[in-house]
Amino acid sequence: MGGGAAVFAGATKAADLKIENVVMINSGLPIGGTCVNVGCVPSKVLLEMGAQIYYPHVGRFKSLQPAAQLSASTLDIQKVMAEKDEIVESLRQSNYRDVIAAFKNVEFLEGTARFASPTAVEVSGEKTKMIEADKFIIATGSRAKIPPLKGIESVGYLTNIEALSLKKVPKRFLVIGGGPLGLEFAQMFRHLGSEVVVVELEKRVLPLEEPEVSKEIQRALEDEGIKFMVSSKLLEFSVNAKGKHGVVENKGEKVDAGFDQVLIATGIQPNTDKLNLDGTGVKTDHRGFIETDCHLRTANPGIYAAGDCTGKMALETVAAKEGAVAAENAMTGTEKSINYDQIPHAVFTTPQVASVGITEAELMKRLNVCACRTVPIGSVPKGRALKEKYGIVKLVINPHNAEIVGASTVSPVAAEMIQEATLAMRSKITIYDLIDTVHVFPTFSEGLKIAAQAFTRDIKTMSCCIG
Numbered sequence: 001m002g003g004g005a006a007v008f009a010g011a012t013k014a015a016d017l018k019i020e021n022v023v024m025i026n027s028g029l030p031i032g033g034t035c036v037n038v039g040c041v042p043s044k045v046l047l048e049m050g051a052q053i054y055y056p057h058v059g060r061f062k063s064l065q066p067a068a069q070l071s072a073s074t075l076d077i078q079k080v081m082a083e084k085d086e087i088v089e090s091l092r093q094s095n096y097r098d099v100i101a102a103f104k105n106v107e108f109l110e111g112t113a114r115f116a117s118p119t120a121v122e123v124s125g126e127k128t129k130m131i132e133a134d135k136f137i138i139a140t141g142s143r144a145k146i147p148p149l150k151g152i153e154s155v156g157y158l159t160n161i162e163a164l165s166l167k168k169v170p171k172r173f174l175v176i177g178g179g180p181l182g183l184e185f186a187q188m189f190r191h192l193g194s195e196v197v198v199v200e201l202e203k204r205v206l207p208l209e210e211p212e213v214s215k216e217i218q219r220a221l222e223d224e225g226i227k228f229m230v231s232s233k234l235l236e237f238s239v240n241a242k243g244k245h246g247v248v249e250n251k252g253e254k255v256d257a258g259f260d261q262v263l264i265a266t267g268i269q270p271n272t273d274k275l276n277l278d279g280t281g282v283k284t285d286h287r288g289f290i291e292t293d294c295h296l297r298t299a300n301p302g303i304y305a306a307g308d309c310t311g312k313m314a315l316e317t318v319a320a321k322e323g324a325v326a327a328e329n330a331m332t333g334t335e336k337s338i339n340y341d342q343i344p345h346a347v348f349t350t351p352q353v354a355s356v357g358i359t360e361a362e363l364m365k366r367l368n369v370c371a372c373r374t375v376p377i378g379s380v381p382k383g384r385a386l387k388e389k390y391g392i393v394k395l396v397i398n399p400h401n402a403e404i405v406g407a408s409t410v411s412p413v414a415a416e417m418i419q420e421a422t423l424a425m426r427s428k429i430t431i432y433d434l435i436d437t438v439h440v441f442p443t444f445s446e447g448l449k450i451a452a453q454a455f456t457r458d459i460k461t462m463s464c465c466i467g
């Protein structure tokens with residue numbers, strides 16, 4: 001059930017295992033689900049377009065004349081959205097429709113799935129159909145969670161879906177939520193020409209990241225003119241003759257935040273409400289996310305769950321991994337599981353943020369002891385040569401054996417750099433192995449080696465490429 005990353009990975013695994021009868025049932029979003037239609041792909045296209053508009057006019061080298069800023073009036077947002085749609089359509093075709101056509105054993109049904117019994121699903125689409133099966137995978141994804149804020153319906157709020165298809169760049173763009181999604185959209189619209197304010201309930205943006213990361217990315221985004229209200233709560237929305245407003249409680253005071261469009265980026269809720277899970281034995285938590293064991297099996301041994309609807313880590317990569325593992329466990333009886341501590345993730349702002357593994361605080365909780373080093377991007381020769389103003393690399397190691405257990409970076413290519421740390425963690429390599437590994441000079445990836453060296457020497461007095 002579903003039509004996104006988790007289901008496609010599950011169907012691919014089923015095809016590899018030569019399972020004869022596989023049925024995929026999708027409704028709501030088009031084939032491909034969140035990532036290709038209203039998530040990773042369109043957001044990254046628009047972020048890149050925004051960056052191409054914004055950065056040419058930011059002078060980095062004093063000897064170069066920055067390009068004139070593209071004014072909001074010369075930006076044709078309709079053309080921008082149309083080109084984004086073209087890219088989405090081309091990926092939807094090649095990565096989903098063509099894949100379905102190539103599967104010999106998979107039937108794709110358009111319709112909403114709902115359990116009729118623990119072993120049968122009713123599909124309501126153009127025609128109602130009953131599907132009986134030995135095993136099921138629920139992979140119905142998630143959607144934006146809309147908090148019950150007073151006046152919210154009156155202001156016509158946006159979720160990721162509407163924000164990725166706006167016909168006009170809002171003059172004032174308010175973002176509720178300073179998590180990965182909130183920050184990506186904040187910078188996207190800042191670069192497209194909006195005045196942007198981000199309201200975050202926690203003490204810092206990206207509250208699940210290392211505190212140094214939150215501080216650095218906020219500093220970078222503030223320097224581009226994005227305003228932040230942290231430790232702040234949106235109390236209510238209203239509309240009057242002057243426009244749309246949000247009342248924000250900030251440091252004990254009520255602040256008026258006027259806006260033309262507001263994006264709600266306060267988290268996700270699972271698409272499990274239409275599945276009629278009562279009577280199937282499948283258990284959900286108080287938010288509706290499906291509970292599974294570490295093999296992705298629900299409380300009913302014939303029903304597995306994968307992807308966003310399990311509430312573990314809402315990432316395309318995790319959905320795909322879980323879909324494949326769930327299909328294999330369901331169909332062959334294996335008991336594979338996933339090590340969530342080794343899953344990297346990124347925020348595609350400029351600079352990017354990426355991390356893998358556990359934070360310093362988490363290691364302290366687990367071991368009651370920790371060893372960490374954080375180096376600024378200015379310690380990395382490439383960062384200095386390119387006059388990079390923002391960035392850090394932080395490594396968390398297990399002090400008992402010097403193995404890397406966590407890495408976080410803010411850098412122009414953080415999402416690429418984090419792969420090295422991920423492989424290092426998977427291979428259980430120590431900081432000494434990392435130091436001993438020759439890195440290409442000059443690269444931002446050297447930052448990981450330099451952070452490792454910071455455990456053993458004073459990196460302030462160190463020549464380039466010292467091992």
Ligand SMILES: Cc1cc2nc3c(=O)[nH]c(=O)nc-3n(C[C@H](O)[C@H](O)[C@H](O)COP(=O)(O)OP(=O)(O)OC[C@H]3O[C@@H](n4cnc5c(N)ncnc54)[C@H](O)[C@@H]3O)c2cc1C
Binds near residue numbers: 007034181316
């Ligand atoms: C704006 C945005 C940006 C993102 N960027 C990234 C990124 O850069 N990197 C990354 O790794 N992740 C990113 N994500 C997260 C990623 O998109 C999701 O984690 C992933 O797509 C979830 O896949 P899934 O298969 O679990 O669910 P989905 O892809 O949502 O698929 C579920 C499908 O099931 C359908 N469905 C729901 N109920 C039923 C039903 N009863 N019957 C039939 N069908 C049903 C849904 O309509 C949908 O088509 C982003 C998400 C958003 C919103």
